[in-house]
Amino acid sequence: MTSTPKKEAVIFTTLIVLVILFRLPTLNILLDTDSSANAFLARQMMRGEILYDKFHTAHHLPGIYYTFLLAFRLFGDYPISPKLLLMGFMLAGAWLLYLLGRDFFDEQTGLLSAFFYVLATSQLNLAGTTAEMEHFANVPMIATVFLFFTLHKKNASPLNFIWVGVLGAVAILYKIIFIPSLFAVGFAILLAAWLERKEKGTLQKAVLRLGMIGIGVAIPLFLVAGYFAALGLWERFILLFKLGFQYTADQTLIIHFPKPFGFPLFMLAMNNIVLLVVAALGMYRLIRRSLPAKNTSSQVDLTLLAWLIASLFLAGFRGGGYQHYVLIVIPPLVLTTAIEITTSYQRWKKAHLVRTAKIGAGTVIVLILLNFLWGNFNLYRYYIPGIPNRETSFPAIQAQQFELFDYIKAHTSPDDFIYVWDINVQPYYYADRLPPIDILWASYVSATGAPERIFDPNTKYIIVADEQFFFRPEWLRDGLAQYYVLETSIHTTELYRRK
Known part of the structure; x- marks a missing residue:
């Protein structure tokens, strides 16, 4: 044809x-x-x-x-x-x-x-x-x-x-x-x-x-x-x-x-x-x-x-x-x-x-x-008027995530580092904050140097995922205990602040 x-x-x-x-x-x-x-x-x-x-x-x-x-x-x-x-x-x-x-x-x-x-x-x-x-x-x-x-x-x-x-x-x-x-x-x-x-x-x-x-x-x-x-x-x-x-x-x-x-x-x-x-x-x-x-x-x-x-x-x-x-x-x-x-x-x-x-x-x-x-x-049910369970829709779930981003932005300055110990690394982009090391992903924390580099004095917050979903090695536990204090939890995410 x-x-x-x-x-x-x-x-x-x-x-x-x-x-x-x-x-x-x-x-x-x-x-x-x-x-x-x-x-x-x-x-x-x-x-x-x-x-x-x-x-x-x-x-x-x-x-x-x-x-x-x-x-x-x-x-x-x-x-x-x-x-x-x-x-x-x-x-x-x-x-x-x-x-x-x-x-x-x-x-x-x-x-x-x-x-x-x-x-x-x-x-x-x-x-x-x-x-x-x-x-x-x-x-x-x-x-x-x-x-x-x-x-x-x-x-x-x-x-x-x-x-x-x-x-x-x-x-x-x-x-x-x-x-x-x-x-x-x-x-x-x-x-x-x-x-x-x-x-x-x-x-x-x-x-x-x-x-x-x-x-x-x-x-x-x-x-x-x-x-x-x-x-x-x-x-x-x-x-x-x-x-x-x-x-x-x-x-x-x-x-x-x-x-x-x-x-x-x-x-x-x-x-x-x-x-x-x-x-x-x-x-x-x-x-x-x-x-x-x-x-x-x-x-x-x-x-x-x-x-x-x-x-x-x-x-x-x-x-x-x-x-x-x-x-x-x-x-x-x-x-x-x-x-x-x-x-x-x-x-x-x-x-x-x-x-x-x-x-x-x-x-x-x-x-x-x-x-x-x-x-x-x-995805589409959010756009249907009167649909039940809207609290589990994408916008509702995202509102929880933005609560974390907004908290980080409000409690840090652009000169502060953050480190995300989680597979979800969105805070770096949405909060517009830098990590203390060169690779964002926690699975590569040791790829270019000692993992303890994340405990830089300028790392104000370390954001840690629920332990059920993301393993915490011993060096991370020790560093958090020595240099950081648990300031708050936002849903399943813990925020540790530099002492």
Whole structure:
């Protein structure tokens, strides 16, 4: 089906409305702990600090911090700013998925992919209300696959494929494991080389394409590394890789799932079982219709499967983790779901079961939407007049957290340090106070020096989480007893003031 500029404008406008509709209720929600740490570091960059110098990111590459810096440059240093920028990223991701589905499958696949992407990335229990880095990194990962398919379809010069690598590098600069799209395009090149192995120049073409993609990946990464090295921060920069390997090997997770697919499959099932089941059927259909691989259509199908499987693997190779890990699975998952729905619809239609086709496809789409609304009820119920239990709504819970932030701001000056012994590090950003050491996260308190550094004479408050949820080592207990006094408790958080 041919898309006219007018039709594309209508679709693009519709996507804008959908993004606003689904993201608007999240704008005033407190930044999650990761996003608040990103915001804190971006704020320091706004004030002239250099990343990895006075403050370190622990195991994260610089992509997300410069993204937050961009948000602050555009909209000001406000908690809402990264979420406003994210709306633009989500629109870009949805539009790219629409183009990917339309150009390489059909119009309906593109439309459903875009709709499901906005829906699935807004799921409450899949970090859908946050500004986690996966939300931003999904865009260059989708763009990597789309650009590759477009260039491959046109049989473009190998030199053009350097931009595929550049887009892949942009995703890596958010997190080093964000390589499922690069894996998929590498697989596609090797598959094409195998299928065309009898044609002259096939091997040379494959090697050149892979080489250009490799160069495209290397250039941004070397430029970033060279930038920090030129600033005398090479040792500080490579520290993130050491800490990253330690983080990856950390097995102190609350729940362990079968590696590598158990965790993402569980999280996806808990959030939208219909979406997952239909995607599983879609995977089966893609395998059946693409094997044995013979043509471009089967290459696209198998590359999509490689993208989805690689995403599932990288989201779950640790055997557990946090909700937002699974967000990188959403783009290939929703595309596979859309393919299954449209393929089934067309098959029933060809069998002269038009009414059945419409009812079947419509029912599946409605069930996916109902699953989403059910999972997000705790967010949306606040906006329903007269709904009971409003005291447990997001605004009510956030009011308790702001009580802590306001207390810290009222009882400290900008020159005072605070230290947060908790996984929730929002006080640094919301109270606008600095820590006495270079890494915010308590789990890295010993990464760059003795943990007792937190007992700096200028550390006016140490904010300590409930011991049931966050372990207190002996050195922390001793230091609190020697230098601090318990001043007050705000809900489950204890505030120790310097004696």
